[in-house]
Amino acid sequence: MAMLHIVNKSPFERNALKSCLAHALAGDAVLLIEDAVIGAVSGTSLASELQAAMSEQAVSIYALGPDLSARGVSEQRMLDGIQVVDYAGFVDLTVANEKTQSWL
Template identity: 40%
Template sequence: MSTLHTVNKSSFTNRALESCILICRSSDGILLLEDGVFSALKSAPNATALEALNQQGIHIYALLNDVKARALEYKIAAHIQLISYDEFVSLTVNFNRVQSWY
């Protein structure tokens, strides 16, 4: 039984991702979208924590459309998986529930 966490705020200005990271556990996933994709940058405040979660088997996703719109495509951390809207929909179906951090 696992939860998909979505985060739509930049971790440069907002602590939503920090709270998400506290609660997230191994079978869960994190999707960064809207301004949340700024947290996918290698330079983002929570970059190390996100990478550590990824190494524990938590998938970290970022919505490609939001990434491209903000000209971040070549600046994001390598472990983060870029996904389309269709894949976003599949994720919400495949996880048991969704928690939005905003």
């Protein structure tokens, strides 16, 4: 049963992303939206945790493109392996996963 985890709070203000990564299972997807997209920038204190989730836990990490743009973050600054999706991609992720969990 794959689950889509949706995180919307900045990982530098709240611990929602860290909690999410601790609970995500192999085959799950994590979608960063709103201020959470800041966590997808390479070179941050969370980069190693995100890399571990993608490689060791086999979790797919996505970031919402319009939210990156709204915060002035270019895709070139993204951590390798994080996929950028648009709103249609957001919908596709919700359809592809049996359950969703929003992390507040």
